[in-house]
Amino acid sequence: xxxxxxxxxLIAMLFYPRRTLCADQDSSPSLQIPQATNDAATVLxxxxxxxxxxxxxxxxxxxxxxxxxxxxxxxxxxAYWRGGDWETFGIxxxxxxxxxxxxxxxxxxxxxxxxxxxxxxxxxxRTITGDGAYYFAASAAIFGxxxxxxxxxxxxxxxxxxxSVGYAGALExxxxxxxxxxRPNSAGNQYQFQGPGRHSFNSSFVSGESTVxxxxxxSVSEVWQNPWVTWPLYAFAGAVGAQRIxxxxxxLSDVVGGALLGHAVGKNIVHLxxxxxxxxxxxxxxxxxxxxxxxxxxx
Numbered sequence: 001x002x003x004x005x006x007x008x009x010l011i012a013m014l015f016y017p018r019r020t021l022c023a024d025q026d027s028s029p030s031l032q033i034p035q036a037t038n039d040a041a042t043v044l045x046x047x048x049x050x051x052x053x054x055x056x057x058x059x060x061x062x063x064x065x066x067x068x069x070x071x072x073x074x075x076x077x078x079a080y081w082r083g084g085d086w087e088t089f090g091i092x093x094x095x096x097x098x099x100x101x102x103x104x105x106x107x108x109x110x111x112x113x114x115x116x117x118x119x120x121x122x123x124x125x126r127t128i129t130g131d132g133a134y135y136f137a138a139s140a141a142i143f144g145x146x147x148x149x150x151x152x153x154x155x156x157x158x159x160x161x162x163x164s165v166g167y168a169g170a171l172e173x174x175x176x177x178x179x180x181x182x183r184p185n186s187a188g189n190q191y192q193f194q195g196p197g198r199h200s201f202n203s204s205f206v207s208g209e210s211t212v213x214x215x216x217x218x219s220v221s222e223v224w225q226n227p228w229v230t231w232p233l234y235a236f237a238g239a240v241g242a243q244r245i246x247x248x249x250x251x252l253s254d255v256v257g258g259a260l261l262g263h264a265v266g267k268n269i270v271h272l273x274x275x276x277x278x279x280x281x282x283x284x285x286x287x288x289x290x291x292x293x294x295x296x297x298x299x
Contacts (some may be wrong), residue, residue: 049080050272060147063159066273070163073272074265092260099253103190106245106252114246122243129240132209135165135216142220157223160269161216168215168265172208172258173201181205185248207250210258213237218266223274237262 050073054065081089128134139162146155180194181187181204194200217233224230241255250258 049077051076051079054273058152060155066159066163070269070272071167074167074268077268092264096253096257096260099256100190100251103184103251103253107184107190107248110246111248119246122239122246125236125239126209126243126247129209129213132165132169132212135212136162139165139216153223156273157220160223160273161219161266164215164219164262164266164269165212167269168211168262169208171265172206172211172261175206175261176201176203176208179203179205181251181254183249184251190251190253204250205254206258206261207241207244207254208258209244210237210241210250210255211262213240214259214262215266216262218263219270220266222267222270 052069052073054069055062078085078089139158141158143155143158143162146152146158177196177200180197180200182192182194183204184190187204193205194203214234214237217230217237221230221233237259241259244250244255245252
């Protein structure tokens, strides 16, 4: 099953049209603003939403640059957030926090109503993914396949997925260490947070497996924009999160918080290099008789 899932994903990537997104030549979300001078000449000014710029390189050598610039740009992205970004962050934090009062009720409901067939199905998913090493192996396989068949987009998706899983996992471990939340199979209630300590890395908040599952799903999906890739990957990630609840290893808020964290990391990593094919250009112009401003969009 593990091999077949990866094979289906690779086939969908290889044969899906490649026009939705493009990297390098359309790298990263930005608005290019030509600034007019007295003789109507223009100079392009690029507004980035990340710290370190990338060179317009192609081929395997670009991954060396991504390897050290991506984590820096990911961690410093909040400094470039605008109102909408902070609003999204606030909503996601609010949703996770709002689930805390429901955690105990959901745990008891799941325990009282789960069936053997549901347990068997979700445990099969858990067996496939193991402790999350599957996602590194799958990412490496996609990356290697792209290099072998000289499909740069396929290689990109594997490399970015590998990064997303690694960085999301590191952030999740940091949150675990700080919060030290007790797991539902050992806690008296959902509000037992012990703070930093020697057992904190094995704490409940957030769910590590949900985090890396959604980091993998969101990064690969964001590159390909293909429903035949997106829906199976997110369904699989959702099953991973559900198994952590039915197995009484995590609270509902742990799983949702991890899913939102992984989703955010995956999308942000990809958006450093890929964007939708919609470019906006704002161009002031000055002539002898006219001063104006023109806008153009490329789809």
